[in-house]
Amino acid sequence: MTHDSPIMAYRDHVIERLRSLIRNRHRLDGGRMDLFVNLERVGTLDGARSDASFVHTCRGHVIHHVEVRSEEGRLIGGLNASERAMRMSRVHLPGRTLNLEVRNRMDEGSVNLAIHSGPTPLSRIQRLVKRAAAGLKKGPGGNPDRAWATATAQIVLAGAVLALGADRYLASTREPQPVRVGETEMAALEAQIDRLTQAEAANRQLVESQRDELAQLRKSLADMAAAQQRTASEIKSVSRAADDRKNGGDRDIEHVTRVLLSKAEAERAQFRKELHGLVLANETLAKQVTALENSNVDLKTRLKSAGVDVSKVTTTKGAGLAAAEKQTEVDMTQMAEGRSGSSMQPFTFWVSFQEGTSEENIDHMIREVHGSKGMVDQGWYPVELPSPPPDPLEGFLESVRHTRFVKAVSMTHLSPSAPNR
């Protein structure tokens, strides 16, 4: 690319700036420090003061990022906050320590910026002089030589410490260097570090215990939610089963009713059919009876007229008799034809056999009455005769009923519970 050169120069400059930031990160320009929370300035702290602190609380939102910048805008310290936890950062500056602490909760966060300064050279000298003065006060009560020796030694020690302190003070004003501490200060620092370590361990333990409690709470909440879900599903299943049972009972009743109704309907249709057959047979019989009566009347009339004619005309006796006989024959033929026409209709009746009757015996019985077997229906065999049986019909049926293996005989197909015996 054509613009690689200026970009690379800028990149090199930026890299050098970042490296110098690492080198000078312990340096503090001026005393003022600005605290930025989520890139917004929330307060200022006078870094020249010892043991100063600043607390800021965000309501309604958590803290994501915290920065501490020097007066000229240089980044001194900072940290990225956790979602819902405490996080600490410690920045060591010349002669002081910067503690940054962020706590985030559900919908708020707080940040605490505190400066803890170490003992200054002047304060150390003051402390030593006080000790020396205390030693001198004890002098009159004891050995004077020993007291003078002690006082002299302490004064010499104080002078040495003063010189050392002045040297260090001048050195610290010339260029910022890490503070060097003596053995006693080192011991005090170590003790303080130990205390801090213990406090940190206690805090950590507290945090862990809270975390455990939180985990247990979450677990119990999850269990409760699962139990609620189970209860809800059981209630659903129970109500569904009750509905099913109710619907199932209704269905059974409906089914039985429907079966009974259909059976009753079928029986009614069968009755209607048989009634229709009986009506037709009755009409046929009535016609035959009427015809027979007419022919009978006619015959009586002819017989009467024939008796009158016999006395009048002897010669025509033979012809009249022959004609009468012929007419009688014709009528008889007609009657026979009419009777044979009605007797040509097939006759069906129903037979129920005793249990265990073999098909051979059934067929044999049906052959004996010259009938043919139909399809069995509920234990009733339809037997069809090509022509009605000779009179009387009741006698014919009675003879069939008394046949071996026959349980019942019926003119109509009825249910076994109510056979027409």
Place this chain on the structure above:
Amino acid sequence: MHDAVNQSGHVGTVVASEKEFDEFVVEAMPQLLDRATALTKRFLRETGQWAEDIGHDKFAVRWGYEMVERFIICARVEVPCRPFLLLESFVTRYYSQPDALYYHKDQTHPLGRYLDALLSRAVLSRDALMALFHHLYGFNQTSVAKLLGINREESQRVYKNFERWRESGWQRVMEDTGVSDEDLDQLEQDQRRFPERVNHETDRILRTLQIHYRKSDPARYPCLTRAQWESLFREDYGFDYRTWHLPFCHDCCVLVCAIREEELQLDDKLQIDLHVRPLVKGRTLALVGTARGGNHHHDT
């Protein structure tokens, strides 16, 4: 970019202590910067704010620099860690926040980049904040003290380290934000040849930038009415508010100049008058006035 090959060797590196962290960061600084720059470019591309030109490239490097700067300080508490992976999560988390990145196309032009550099630093540095009065209006220390209504002691306190800004701070800000000497020369040349056009353009860009950067101090963000400003100066309170708000709000600055025209003795209404370079040392004036409220300020 150029160190992509080397970067792959650093990705899985684990640092176990702060000392190791410092050593690693110094060694792998180019790769860290390139990675942050690449992530910034990707963010700009995905949000439709990218163009292939030097302005956008510089913008990406600048934001990569800001990311790495924060990473160097803030990632220290995460040790032990894998710095490269931590940087990626750091940058991604930053860009996933609402309104994480302030981008405007004017920031890729020399004038926009220059103004952005001044205002972004003014958010962090009081020296840069006070310098805005000079760069935008040509005010010196005396005029600023009169405008803000502060006495000599407060003026000295405010301008205590201003020398630092003049000597190195301004130059460093320009370098850090990618405003080159050529850009500055060009700006000065344009300012001499077409002052009205440059000032008009500055006024236009400034309004957008001021609103954005003023958000960095919510307590001092809102503007006041004329009556409130008059009350503030009459009763002499809200010093920190005036010191912060006025450099970041051109309209309020015009209003306050009108209120305090007797002290400032301006011929006309306050207008933008861009001064590219900082005030030369010999022209700085000390303030003699002692009373607050701007009633008795005198130049020496």
